[in-house]
Amino acid sequence: MKFFLDTANLSELKQGAAWGVVDGVTTNPTLIAREGVPMEQQIRDICNIVDGPVSAEVVSTDVEGIVREGTALAAIHPNIVVKAPMTRNGIAAASIMSRKGIRVNVTLCFTVGQALLAAKAGAWCVSPFVGRLDDLGDSGMDLIRDICLVYKNYGFPTQVLAASLRSPLHVVEAAKAGAHIATMPFKVLDALFNHPLTDKGLDQFLKDYAKAFPGESSARQSGSQ
Ligand code: E4P
Numbered sequence: 001m002k003f004f005l006d007t008a009n010l011s012e013l014k015q016g017a018a019w020g021v022v023d024g025v026t027t028n029p030t031l032i033a034r035e036g037v038p039m040e041q042q043i044r045d046i047c048n049i050v051d052g053p054v055s056a057e058v059v060s061t062d063v064e065g066i067v068r069e070g071t072a073l074a075a076i077h078p079n080i081v082v083k084a085p086m087t088r089n090g091i092a093a094a095s096i097m098s099r100k101g102i103r104v105n106v107t108l109c110f111t112v113g114q115a116l117l118a119a120k121a122g123a124w125c126v127s128p129f130v131g132r133l134d135d136l137g138d139s140g141m142d143l144i145r146d147i148c149l150v151y152k153n154y155g156f157p158t159q160v161l162a163a164s165l166r167s168p169l170h171v172v173e174a175a176k177a178g179a180h181i182a183t184m185p186f187k188v189l190d191a192l193f194n195h196p197l198t199d200k201g202l203d204q205f206l207k208d209y210a211k212a213f214p215g216e217s218s219a220r221q222s223g224s225q
Helices: 010-019 029-035 039-049 063-074 088-099 112-120 130-135 140-154 168-177 186-191 196-212 214-221
Strands: 002-006 024-026 054-057 080-085 104-109 125-128 159-162 181-184
Touching: 002 010, 002 186, 010 039, 010 186, 024 181, 029 039, 039 054, 039 063, 054 104, 063 080, 063 088, 080 088, 088 104, 088 112, 104 112, 112 125, 112 140, 125 140, 130 140, 130 168, 140 159, 140 168, 159 168, 168 181, 168 186, 181 186, 196 214
Parallel strands: 002 024, 002 181, 024 054, 054 080, 080 104, 104 125, 125 159, 159 181
Antiparallel strands: none
């Protein structure tokens, strides 16, 4: 499973990249607006930090505008994936851009039927929003499972990018469901590291070693040996 960070914040991206576990990035107009830097500049900076697919979303809603904007975004960097909304115009534009060799992420997907349309349009990936469905009392993870099943049935190459993930459990459930990619906020990636038994175990190992070899342990930790 690939891990993408769902953020436009450069500090978060630098930390994720330093851990060596981030395969790509997703942004949306809300996340870009939060950083206060115009889309093109922010996307360029992101591409300089993470070496992998970076989703940049159009804000046009008509076919011509989506294609024009998407083509311009794709020209910023070879790693750009153009995000187009799951609308009639978005799907028409996705078909056009896919035929031109531009990778498209069809976003705001909430049903299997919509995911089928994205695959038919040749999208590089589709983004089903797990958390937003859960918020309505629906099951976001059932949607991931069903899309993975129907894509597999027909051998669609479109990847399932589980989006709107809100917790480490969401990430694990999306992996079990077979999603190709999980995109998550930085705090979810950070939370994946945590377990109290890891902290407790490490603490005990270090204490035991230090007790047996007092001088050696502190010298090793300070890097003097
Ligand atoms: C990613 O592509 C989506 O824009 C994002 O995951 C949405 O997450 P949210 O529902 O937490 O805003």
